[in-house]
Every structure is written in C-alpha cells, then in structure tokens.
Amino acid sequence: MSVIQTIKIIERVVLGKMTELPSTAMALYETIKDLRIVSPHGHCDPTWWADDNRFPDPAALLIQPDHYVFRMLYSQGIQLSDLGIGPDGQSRDPRDVFRLFAKHWHLFLGTPSRYWLEHTFHNTLGVDEPLCLENADIIYNDIAQKLAGPDFRPRALFDKFGISLLATTDPATSQLNDHLKVANSQWNGRIIPTFRPDDLLNPTRSAHSQAISTLAERTNLDVSSYQSFLDAIRIQRAVFRDAGATATDHDVPDLATCWLDPASISALHQQAFAGTITPNDAKKYYGHMLIEMAQMSAEDGLVMQIHAGSRRNTNHELFHAIGPDVGADIPGSTDWVGGMDALLNRVGNDPNLRIILFTLDESTYARELAPMAGHWPCLRIGPPWWFHDSLNGIRRYFDNVVESAGYYNLAGFNDDTRAFLSIPARHDLWRRGVALHLSDQIDRGVLDRSAAENLGQLLAHDLAVDSYRLKL
C-alpha cells in the first residue's frame, strides 16, 4: 500500500463521507451489496402484482401509508389530517402533503426512515438533489411523472430490484385470489402468501367474529365445534401451502402460551365463538391456540413466526378517529422463557418444527433469546424488527445474540415492510450493518477475513432462504 493510499484511507476516516463505510466494512459490503433480494416476510399488497396498476401519487405512495414517516411528523405537532390521513384529511392535495413533508425533512436526521427514503429517491426514483421545501414541487412532479411510466409499475420494479421471492401476509381465511392471478400470469415474479390466523385465534381482536364466519363459509365446517375448528384451520393451511406459502405469522401482544385440557379448551372455544369470553380467558385461549399452531407446523412444515410484545393502539383518541396502525403501537417488555415454556415443552424438541422469534424488547437478546436459540432445535432468532430495524439496532442485535446463539441460529433478514419501494433500501441497510458487524469482529480478532466473507453471504442471503424453507 502506497503512502498516498494510506493517506486516502486516513482522509476518509477523518473527513467522513455520506454512505461510505470504514474500509474493512466497505470491502465486505462490496461482496454482498449486489446479491439478489429474498423477502420472506412483509406486508406488501399482493394486488399490486396481480393487477400491475401504476402506483398513485408520491404522497400516497411514500408518506401516507408509512407510519414511520407520519408518526415522526405527528410527534412534532403536525396534524395527521394535514398529511391527508384519516377522515378529516381526505380532501388534502397530495402536493401540499409532500410539501409539508419536505419542510420537515430535517426531523428525520439520524433515523432509518431518512436513509430508506434517500436511498429510494436516489436509487429507485433517480432524484439526485437533496429534498427541501424549495424543491419539493419539482421533486413531486419528477416522481409523479416517473410513476406514470411503465418502468415504475409493480412488476417492473420487482424485477428491477432483483427480488427472487417476496412473501405477503394474508388473513388465514383468504382465498388468495391475487396470488393465483400472479401464478397464472405470464409474469415470472414469485409472490407467495403467509398464513396469518390472528383474527381467528385471538378473541380480543375486533375482526374475530367475522373471521370465524368466513372460515366456516370457506370450509363448510361447523366451526363452533373445537375439533371442526381445528380441521378448518388445517384446510386453510393446506390452501396456503398449495399457493406456495412456507410460513405462518402470529402477532402476540402479550406472550403467554399454555396448554389446556380438552374439556377446558372446548369450553373456552364455545365462549370465544359466542363472543362471551372474558379478557383473561381470551388470553388463555390464544395461549393454547399458539401451541396448536406449533403442532400443526410440526406436521405440515410451515415455519412459525412469532412477533411478540407490541402494545397496539396506545393513543385511544387517534384509534377512534382514524383506526389502527397510526404510529401509536409501542413495545413493552416480553418474558420469552416463561411465555414460550408451555409451547416448547409440548413440541419444542420436534425435529420438523421451526419457529422464528421476533422481539421488540432488546433486553431479551442476550438474556433469553440467544440462550434459547442456542439450545432448542426448533428456534431461530428473527432479525431486528420494527423500531430496531436500523443501523444501531442491527449492531445491538449481533453484539447480543451471536456469542450464545452463533450465526446459524439466526433467521437472516426480512424487511417486514408495507412500503414496497423501501425494500432495496432496507436490505441495503441490513447489508451495511452486516458489513460493519463483521469488520468489528475482524478488528477484535474474532473472525478472519475469509470466515467473515462466508458469513456475509450467509447473513445477506442464504440464511433467509434456509430459515424459511424456501425453494428458489
């Protein structure tokens, strides 16, 4: 290495440059940044690829559906109606919304949202100028124009992004028509469903009763009987598997699995069916149903995802005025050892079972999740989720889980997003986080360069394929 090169490295370290990484990290990042994307868990709408309509205006695409974005604006005193959100915001001009967003762009400094959006502006939408109030209209027009063209339709973008496979998350009673439409189309993109039975299994959810009725309709079974209810669920799981699903997903606000004897669970099912179950019994019922789901997963091989610890809709006024997903879901602490005890001791040693655990309580990484995943054959630790899907969140994740769980008990990355355009940015941020982590491991003598490169490929791509039992 010449003196000039030496100085260049120093200069870069000293001066810093946006989106550059320290040199070992950069070299590792180069080996993984262009790998294809596998997206085994997220909340994109399958209709996008079924119909391949063009996306709506920039505000409706980038701001209004993104709770990361509007929650931050709301936290600084901007009304959701001024962002065109909720009943009072319906008539808002999307151009005004975009301008209001641009005016407050500085609020996002230091957040992953800023990185995701800059990446999307630059890499996907070809916007090179930094956003500000003055150029908001120009950038709005530029994006709107692009969205009107054929290169920015859902299928074209999917191909451009280099996505091998994308999983949506679908109600367990879905007929998966959008997925069938994609499958029967000429287009080769792979969109698979994920089986999400929360509305069926958790009686405290507002859609519970409707979901039960729909299940009965779909399966022609008398789901008031507990055994028939289980049969009906098995039928729908098979429908999903036939459409390519490899996983289920469970939103568990308060993790507490428990196994009830047949008489008790049947009785609780009657009450759940009748809508008379108490909140406390509803929790027990859902705790039992999670074990039933684990048992079905051990049978049919669907990978079970447990997302635990989000306290939903904590802002009652906004919930009543607008609905769920308005940025007021706040994490709480989670007891993974106690909460999973009944499930694991019933089915946790089954070699066919795989469960991926996602936490919002990072204090459990080193204390509970890593020791658990480093023991139970069924468990893998999901990537940093939601508020923790960020550069520091990724750093904390690796620092806390690897030493007890190793790398092979992790589940790779998934973007978990409903913002389709952010998918490349999210995978890119993960890959940067992976590179930074691995270079730290090299610096401290834990890994050599060759092992780090192998692990880079594993973490950026292969582990997700393996963890979700995907056939590419």
Add this chain to the structure above:
Amino acid sequence: MSVIQTIKIIERVVLGKMTELPSTAMALYETIKDLRIVSPHGHCDPTWWADDNRFPDPAALLIQPDHYVFRMLYSQGIQLSDLGIGPDGQSRDPRDVFRLFAKHWHLFLGTPSRYWLEHTFHNTLGVDEPLCLENADIIYNDIAQKLAGPDFRPRALFDKFGISLLATTDPATSQLNDHLKVANSQWNGRIIPTFRPDDLLNPTRSAHSQAISTLAERTNLDVSSYQSFLDAIRIQRAVFRDAGATATDHDVPDLATCWLDPASISALHQQAFAGTITPNDAKKYYGHMLIEMAQMSAEDGLVMQIHAGSRRNTNHELFHAIGPDVGADIPGSTDWVGGMDALLNRVGNDPNLRIILFTLDESTYARELAPMAGHWPCLRIGPPWWFHDSLNGIRRYFDNVVESAGYYNLAGFNDDTRAFLSIPARHDLWRRGVALHLSDQIDRGVLDRSAAENLGQLLAHDLAVDSYRLKL
C-alpha cells in the same frame, strides 16, 4: 494532508492523550465547546446568588454535599463520619476530610466524578497538579485561598462560567424570596425557579402534611376541599411563572398515572389531608395528581418534567442516622407505556402540553421512550440522568433513542446538579459525548459533516432552550 500530519493522527490514536478525542470528534467538539451554558434543570441553592457570600472550605464545597463522591468512598469502607457527614461527623476538620478524599482519589478512575472534579480543579480552581495524598494539604490551601477572594463568589463564577440562565428546583409552597432578591439586585444573572409539588401531591412523603399547611397559609384557601386545593396549586404555579419559571418537576418513584372520578379523588384527598390514606391509595392519589398537573401544564404552559424510577433511601440504617440523599437511592425498572397511559390518553394530544421524561432504566430507551417520543406530540426525552450522565451513558442514550425519536424529540442537556462548580464540567462532558456520537454517525455514513455540525449546536445549546420554552 502531509505524511507528517498523517503520522501525527496515527500517533495520537495509538498513544492516546488524556482529554483528547479522536480527530473527527475533536473537530466537532471544537465547534461547540465554547457555547454559552443553559442550565434549565438542577438543584443549586438560589441563596448563593441572592446573598453572594463566599463558598465555605474545599471539603464543604466539593466533597460533603456531593453524593457521587461520598457514596464511592463509603462503598470502600470509609465511614461517612470520617468525611464530616452526619451527626457524628460534625467536628471533623475539613482538612482531614480533604486528605482522606485525596488518599482514595484512585477509586474514582473511570467515573464521571473524576472527570468533573479534574475539570473543576484545572479549569475553575487553577489547580494543575494531579491530586494525591502528598499534595492534598497544599491543594486544600490553594483552593481555600481562592475561595476567599472576590473572583470565586457565586455571582462572579456564574458570569465566568458563561451561564445564560440557571433554573433551581423549589418547593411548590416557596415564596421565592431568593429569586426576587436576585431579580431586584444590580446583578444581571438569570436565576429562575422550578415548581416542585411532590410534597403536596405524594402523601407518602414525610413533608406532606407540613407542605399542605404551608400551602393553605400562602393562599388563604381551605385546602381540605379538593377543588380549593387545586385552586391553591394554580395560584402557586402563577407565583412561580411570575418569577420566571417555565417548568415543573416531579420525582416519581413508581410511575402509575391513573384518572379517578370526582367522588373517588375527593374522598382520597380527604384521607390524604387527614393523614389516614393507605400506601396503596396514596399511590393512586399521586397517580391522579400527576394528570391534574399535566392538565394545568396544558393550560399554563409550564413544561412538565417527570423523573421516574429512583428507589429512595434503600439503606435504612444510614437514612435513620443521617437522612435522605446519602447515596443509597438505587434505580429500579420502569414501565413507561403502562405508567403514562392514563395521563397521555387524557391530555397527551394537547398541542400546548410538553412533558420531558427522565429515566433511570436504560432498557426503556429503545423499547419505550423513543417510540413514545416519536409519536406523542407532548413528549420529549430528557438527557441521561444521574448514574447515566456519563460518557458511556451518553453513548447509550444516543445509540438507543435517535433512530426512533430523531434528534428533535430530545430535550438537549441539563446538568441536574447541586454542585455548582461542576456545571461547566458536566456540560463539557456532554459536549464531548455529543461530538463522539456525531463522529460515529459520520463514520458509519449516517450523517454528513454539515448535518453533524448543525446537530452539534442543537444538542449542545439550542434544544434545551426550545424544550424548556426559555426566552433568552
């Protein structure tokens, strides 16, 4: 950059030098280190500036009132009486106390107390030699001599430190005579009070009954009636606002806000007034009163500070022998989402309300506080408090809160000290922590240099002004 410069940077990194920072951090630190100091929360005694008497001897100034200092000495077997603390220590020669402290100076290696005191010795008191047992008497004499002179009186030091404004913390029943005396003096220093109503609102506090009586006396209201009690509090809030207060402060050992119906809260108030309230009801009563305070803040604009999670006086023997604040207050875990739920759902969307939350449970930074502050318009996250007001504490704070809360939902810095001489040192340590954080953000590509410089100014000065609604 020349090879020689290159080598110098390397040498510095390799060899290390006390109080030097890595170069990007140092460059950022240079841009903020001389900014004026705003101190919007702390526990200095307003009498100091009202009377402008000289400070007492070095031991009484630097050691005996500083629980950070004597708790560490006590933890290593030194009796508090040998430090001149408590009834048994009254006759101790301050020179002996200072010598005992100097002998154990090594115990403070790695602690912020060491940094604060070294900064105070060097920058304020002009002591250049490292303290040790051998020079303890010389340094004592040197400091004592300086304290006797006019340059080290409270007002002169306040001016020398470059303090724009300093807030004290005052009982809600105070007549604020010291503040009025300062205001009516020729001196231009700004000392403002902070409204602290804990003794009035929390029936478990030993001064509760006395505080209630004093309130009645001050306001000539029959505070046995709940409505008059609220009116009396409003009167005192107005007294504080008139004296320049912009904030209230609440010490909440166990956070659990709750809203009671009029009959229940009136009944509990009767019991609190009569001194017959049970501990459990006292907790409910205080939980309700915090919401009343939030509602008054939404009306009168006083910023509400909640300091939660300190378990007070855990060493009963010392408490009975000496009293509170002897270094035995130990943090516990805090449930911010549950504890703030009733308050936020009653008044949390009010655009005029501002609440600054201070935690001693860092596991809540990323899990609860940052998501909450990134949603609720009233919330800001206070800087690292007490045990966490340290270089690592500052690192953990930024690493854990910025990605979900951004920078603009933070409250800037406040020193929260009763040790006046440590104020410049504490702000300096914060500014170093800010510089180290921002340079880490640059290194990882999160911020560019220009954004980092703007944020440096914001974090070191402007955010505190804005968060506390100060008029400078």
Add this chain to the structure above:
Amino acid sequence: MSVIQTIKIIERVVLGKMTELPSTAMALYETIKDLRIVSPHGHCDPTWWADDNRFPDPAALLIQPDHYVFRMLYSQGIQLSDLGIGPDGQSRDPRDVFRLFAKHWHLFLGTPSRYWLEHTFHNTLGVDEPLCLENADIIYNDIAQKLAGPDFRPRALFDKFGISLLATTDPATSQLNDHLKVANSQWNGRIIPTFRPDDLLNPTRSAHSQAISTLAERTNLDVSSYQSFLDAIRIQRAVFRDAGATATDHDVPDLATCWLDPASISALHQQAFAGTITPNDAKKYYGHMLIEMAQMSAEDGLVMQIHAGSRRNTNHELFHAIGPDVGADIPGSTDWVGGMDALLNRVGNDPNLRIILFTLDESTYARELAPMAGHWPCLRIGPPWWFHDSLNGIRRYFDNVVESAGYYNLAGFNDDTRAFLSIPARHDLWRRGVALHLSDQIDRGVLDRSAAENLGQLLAHDLAVDSYRLKL
C-alpha cells in the same frame, strides 16, 4: 514513528488478523497476558489433582462435559445420544463423537466456545491445523496420544498453566477428602474448596433431604432443630475454612431475601425437614437462609458469592431423560434491589462482610448493580458470567458498571468453568477484553496510558486476589 510503521498499522487495521488486537489494546494486552492465573471460582473436580490420573479421550475431555459445546450442536438438530451423552449414548465411539463435532465446527463461529477451543487446541494441545471433518481423526489421535503422556496429567497442566490457586465448588456436607489428599501430597499446587450449601438451604432442590441427613451424620447434631441446624452449618463452614476455603457460593434461581421472626423460621424449618413445605414457603425459607449465610460470613469472613437468575432445566423432556446441566438453563430477569433489600438492611453495613454478585440479566448492570456496588461497602460485582463471559459480554460489563461502581468495586475475573483445559483460554479472553476496554477509555480521553496499565494489572490479577481474600 516511520512511514513504514504507519503503513503497517494501517494494513493491520485494514486487513485484520485473527487474534490480533488494535495497537493500543495490543500494547496493553502484552503487559498482562503472561500474568499468573488465579481461579477463585469454578467447578473443576478436585479428584483430578488428588489422584492425578490421566484425562480420558478427547471427546470425553472436550465435548461431552461442555454444555456450551453440546447445546449448540443440539440446537442445530444433532441428537445428544449421537454425542455420547445420556443413557442412549453410552456406547458411542468417542472417535465418532469427535468427528461429528468437527463436521459442525462452523456452527461455533463468533462464539467464545470457538475461541476457547482454538486456544486449547493451539496453546495447550499443540494442534496447529484448523479443525475440519477431513482432519478430525488425525487431530483426535494426536490429542489422545498427548493425553496419554505425563505432561498432560492434571498436576502437570496446572503447573504449566501458571495457576497460583484454584478453587473448586463443593457440597457443604463434603469431607473434602480430595483437598486433604492434595494438601498432604508432595505436589505444591493450591486447590481450595468453596462452601456451597444450596442443597441444605433450598428445600426445592432434589438433593435437599439427603443433604440434611448427611449434615446430621457429619456433625452428630439433631438438625431437625433450627438452632442445631445453624450450628451444624457453622461446623461445616469451619471445616471448609480449615481446608483453605475463603468463599461460599449460592445458586439463587429467583432472588428474594427476607427475614423471618424466630417462630416463623423454626416452623418453616420443621416443614422443610419433614419435606412438607409448600413451594411458596420454600422460597421464603431460602430467602431467610441467605441472610443467615450473610450473617455467618460477617462472622467468619468467608466471601459470599450469589449467582442469581438462572431458570434451571427448562427442557423437561431432556431433564427427565438425561438430567440437569444439559444446556437448557436459561436466564430470566432479576430484581437486585428488591431481592437483596432484606439481606442488605440486616447486615449490609457490616465492615467484615463481602458479597460478590453475579447476574445473568445485563439490564441490571447500570441500573442496579453498579449503583448498589457504588454504595454498599459489602458489595462487589462479579465478572460477566456464563452466557456473558465473552468478548462482547466483557465490553458491555465494563461499559455499564465502571462509571457508577468504579474499578475497585469489581471482583476481577473468575472462569467459573468445569472444563479445566479451557482455563488459560478464558483468562486470555478476559485479558483481551480488559485491554480492548482500557484502550477505548484511552481513546476517549477517560484514562491516560499509565492509569490504564495499572488498571490492567488490577483487573487481570490483583482484584481477584483481593476480592476473594486470598493469601498467595
């Protein structure tokens, strides 16, 4: 420093090299890496040195007894019986076991087990080739041959490792025959016992009843009487002290000390003795007994170790099939302030008492343990334990405890291992972690080089001697 040296430093930072550290850290590491080893807490079998028999085959030495190793293999679907563990694995060829382990060696990337084993292979067993399936048999043979020779017997290795003193952990009822045999031998190695009374004090342990009987037998006292029971324990403590013990050890799954009045504790003792005590009362009983132990420690000077927060045997199927210690002990959260309250307020200010606290809940480091150790004269914080005895675990430990507890309220290092051959590796990893921590402190201006070197010596060796009151 020449340009060439400069470039070399850069190259090393850029390229990374296994087991090299950044240069300041490396320089500090060099000053402590060859210090003698003090091992004041661990689970080695004293019989090894009493009999000085050669160790068994490589699998029985390195794999089968190491729950860190086989838990990871089990987590990836390998049956314990295939590793020769449990009743079903008794006939397994150790060569097959070693081969299976070698095949899955990649699973340990990033874990301390990998570091410990590589260090043992390289430094102790002279195996230079990286392990893989292809060379597994060769390496097995190589190790087996070495174990057969005189240089690899327990006493020879003890001397070779540079161990000044090693403490075992022994049932409180032990007659310490192995220790007496060592003491009466020609060999000079110092092996001391540690008094572990859990089986006597915690009625929920399966060996409780047997332990009580054995105690009666050893002491000829009627231990059904509570006072005689305490006397019997005092007798056994004296037996241990006479054999060189300086400490006791307590495994506390769920920390909750409490002090009961004489009538209550006598009544509970009757029930514990009769085997009729309820689980809830058993917890109270054990909570009281811990305080009795602390009081005895204040009397006889034995250092009390509390290891809290491990939920034992969480995999019931494996527990019933194989037994305890199969890798299914998972940490839970611990309330140190509440859990220690009764004990500390009874005896915590006694100048003769020393208690070392070990946690598996790292969220308590900065929140509870460091503030507690920075106040109570009896407390020291034990080194990172079990899952946290790792490079990141050490980093988190120092980052979280030093600023409130200082360095002198820490307990130095202990390896806590039952894997004798890993002792040098574990102390080496700790020393690397110490060097990395201290160099970070230098880089950020917290310590100068000279202070860092003194603290290196303290943390790597002297603090353990002092904390455990060892006479070397």
